[in-house]
Amino acid sequence: MPVTKAYVIQLFIGTLYTLALAGMLIAALVSMPVIISPAMGQQLGVLPWDQNAPSDTTPLYWTLGVVLVCALGLFYRALMRVVAPAKAALKPGYHAVTLLYLLAMAYGLAATVTTAFTPHYRDCGIYSQKLNGGWRQYRGQQLRVELCGAGPAEQTRQDRIRLRIYGERGELRALRHFTVQWGRDFPTLLEYSSDHLSYFDASDEDDFTRLVAMPPTLGDWIHSRLPLLD
Template identity: 35%
Template structure:
């Protein structure tokens, strides 16, 4: 009888430990997922940096000739790009409220050099301090074909210009993420712009 009670107690303890362990794992997983989403760009850069180190190590340690080393470098770089693209696919940046951002940043229907374009702007929302709002700028033709895509950062808590400015041959946008604050998308978009808008991480 006592042995039976001990077995039941052991089962209860094991179940309780399992529930606590599962809860901790789930909570940890959620925290990790939130961390990856919050610091997505930093994580991607870290992954790319690690893979660059790995590439350099394999190339230096390889006994193959320069053609073999070049093949290794190309293969590993394609692997890096594939991994980063997969990460971007699994945890994509969520750009929302396109109508609101297009209105706030001076987007919408435009006529440049006699051609009709639709300038669409969407954002991620930024942080609690209204900074770090990642913006996606897309240029569509009158028929709705994506012609070009750019990304930039807006800090709404600063007095610096944010809205797009238009000239017949360019669209000027202001990026708070980098050394060059004033950037241009030349119009009409080129074939390279069309290609860049369709290749992950190059737009």
């Protein structure tokens, strides 16, 4: 069988196997509420979509990441075995295509997993009023700052917040996610300066101040449309 044909077939089969593995991992996490108690799930960090789950789901995502990296590593090894008989002049091209494809797949899988377990943000009007959102004018532009929350966790009182900044025509200009801490002496209100707004992320108390340019930049516009960058 020609190397190119074998490579395409292996690429297709490997993609199916990797997607099947990712699907099984997501299905396993979705079934967690049925298998284990909510209290244990929150403690283990395996219910990231639950409003009462801990705000730090980093260990869970690291575990999923390691599993997917191992799967992609095996995928890469299988493809390299297929192209081993190819001419030496063609091998760099196969390597480059394979690496680009696997990078794109890794990003797509990571974005899918994080998006699937994003909490349900709600009560935007209440949160916007409570956290000092609303309409602001910068350099002659009308900008609407919208804040929505997932609801405070019962034990920690931490609340995951989605911050969106819209232009006067309703187009999304910037997107951020952060955590506020209710019931403690911790800043929660947004603060506005001449060229930026500040918000305070309780998930990192050592360096909790975050800035967003006002009006938002082109980079903010791009980040708001690419998963994992906000």
